[in-house]
Amino acid sequence: MDPTITLILLQDGIVNGAIYALLALSLVLVFAVTRVVFIPQGEFVAYGALTYAALDAGQMPGSVWLLCALGAAACGASLWTQRRMLPPRALARLLAGTLGIPLAALLLTRELAPLRPGVLVQALLALLIVTPMAPYLYRVAFRPLAQASVLVLLIAAVGVHLAMGGMGLVLFGPEGSRAAGFSDGSLDLGSLTVPGQSLWIVGLTLALMLGLYGFFEFTLYGKALRATAVNRLGARLVGIGTAQSGEIAFSLAGLIGALSGILIVPLTTVYYDTGFIIGLKGFTAAIIGGMASYPGAALAALAVGVLESFSSFWASAFKEVIVFTAIIPVLLWRSLRGGVVEDEE
Amino acid sequence: MTPVLELQNVSVAYGGIPAVTGVSLRVAAGSIVTVIGPNGAGKSTLLNAVMGVLPAQGSIRFNGRDLRDAGVEARVQAGMSLVPELRELFASMSVEDNLRLGAFRHRAEGRAAATRGLDAIFALFPRLQERRRQKAATLSGGERQMLAMGRALMARPALLMLDEPSLGLAPLIVRDIFHTITELRRTGVAILLIEQNARAALQVSDHGYVLETGRVTLQGPSSDLAADKRIVELYLGHGTQ
Ligand SMILES: Nc1ncnc2c1ncn2[C@@H]1O[C@H](COP(=O)(O)OP(=O)(O)O)[C@@H](O)[C@H]1O
Ligand SMILES: [Mg+2]
DSSP: OOOOHHHHHHHHHHHHHHHHHHHHHHHHHHHHHHHHOOOOOOHHHHHHHHHHHHHHHHHHHHHTHHHHHHHHHHHHHHHHHHTTTTTTHHHHHIIIIIIIHHHHHHHHHHHHGGOOHHHHHHHHHHHHHHHHHHHHHHHIIIGGGGTOOOOHHHHHHHHHHHHHHHHHHHHHSSSSSSSSSSSSOEEEEEEEEEHHHHHHHHHHHHHHHHHHHHHHHHHHHHHHHHHHHOOOOOOOTTTTHHHHHHHHHHHHHHHHHHHHHHHTTTSOOOOOOOOHHHHHHHHHHHHTTTTOOOOHHHHHHHHHHHHHOOOOOOOOGGHHHHHTHHHHHHHHHHHHHHHOOOOOO | OOSSSSEEEHHHTTTEEEEEEEEEEETTOOEEEEEOOOTTSSSSHHHHHHHSSSSEEEEEETTEEOOOOOOOOOHHHHHHEEOOTOOOOTTTSSSHHHHHHHHHGGGGGOOOHHHHHHHHHHHOOOOHTTTTSSSSGGGGGHHHHHHHHHHHTTTOSEEEEOOOTTTTTHHHHHHHHHHHHHHHHTOOOOOEEESOOHHHHHHHHHHEEEEEEEEEEEEEHHHHHHHOOOHHHIIIIITTO
16 A cells, blocks of 8 residues: 555545544534434434535525424424413514524525525525524424433434434435535645645534634533533523523534535535434444543544545445444443443432 | 512422421521421422422412422522532532532623622632632532532522531531621521531521421521420430530
8 A cells, every 4th residue: 555545545534534523522512411312413414415405506405494394393392391481582582593593594595595606605504504403303302301311312312313314305305416615626735635625624623623612611601511511400500501501502513413514515425314324423433432522532533534434445345344343342441441421310 | 578488388209208298488588597307307308399409399489489380590590599418519610610600690791790709709718719720529528518609609699598518527617617607697698508417507597497207396596496405305415516
């Protein structure tokens, strides 16, 4: 194997690893704050990619209708759970959040989609359409189960994953899509040519990680989210609403998932069910990181990406097998050390 | 004047097994009320029910307002703070972060206001200032108690509820904690204090209730209770310091 190929594989691995790292971070975040293993993460990747691709083709993405339906369902669910305590201001905020946002997305998409307004606007619009689905799903499927065990939450997550997968087929059809990238240029580094899109991926990933770090380290809401993860009862006792924390965590996860999809769809054809396997690799990284450590998950994600790209070179038929098998020694080592993530309460 | 807290006929059960039965109690504005009683009497259960951590039957009124449908967060927002038996600190976060999160209720006032509140807490507990950058998990038992009280006070509550603040602490530190409780009286906050250390609790409080197997068996001004023969025998006699 010559050094050029090694470099190319390494570059591929880092680019994929960056995406896995983003997904792993959001999985850790959602799990820490809400104890939900966010299996539908992959669907957000696919939805983000396919929504962006539809906009790029000048079409109205079907996901916009799902957004409206989910918003209405979230509105109904929240009206029901908060029926005894809903001051007018909270009601206004609820309506704006669950009905206003989908309506705005719908109108904007109607206006802008036929105009093909360019990659940046299309990407932002796709984020606007896909991201709010995550907090809506939280309100509908997970918030009513907030007191349930991790296992029950996991079952609900699998249910949401299956439903979203099926909806994906209905909304986007069985064909795969590709779309324009953020940049057509490339960077020549000696024998290595780095595509502009790869730079976008790595750059945006780093920026997003820095942003998240700043959010958790320096803002009160970020600290409130960490507090909820560290001690749920303690957080409630200082007035941090676990429901709000869960909603913020889900929103971040939805945003990260959708953005990952938008970033990869120029590089690879995305089908309605492509996201699952990508999400699973993020999940592998999150597990290697112990579902608890952000740097651990990010490093593990890079390792997963590099391992994947090298195994696709040597034994491409087995690349998924090799990646997912990597989890076994790590789990063995973890369970021997006794460092298992336990279910509190 | 309406009392800060008024319980009428409050009952709490764990899966059908009653732990607190028909308790009525009031805390007047600015006063310190104590609930004493042996281990397992239902004291913590009662406090947790008042805070909304456990569901309860009967009426709980806070500043005249019925709290039936309010969750824990809404009660904090309304001005209640609980220092629970297990403290429930944010172990992996710094002392300062723990305190700042205590003021989450006043987040709209901004960071500068929280910093002023922080200085007031540091004046009350200078030890916390020395340790402000340390993680809560590294604190000693007494410091953890100070941090838990500080965090609760950062919310500037109208009612502060303390669940056995002296539990597991060395006698000198217990004295400090009780001294702080009397200091707090000057800030006007009403305090509901739960204790097994009956002597100290009756000394700092205005009014006392004795809880036994989930029921109030005795109540009255603390000075009367401290002189009551049954109390002296059961809680203040030989064997209890
Ligand atoms: N989580 C629980 N589940 C079931 N029973 C409990 C629970 N917590 C406390 N109890 C029972 O309720 C009673 C009162 O307990 P508690 O309120 O902790 O008493 P105290 O604080 O006065 O020591 C005890 O009999 C105890 O065994
Ligand atoms: Mg107790």
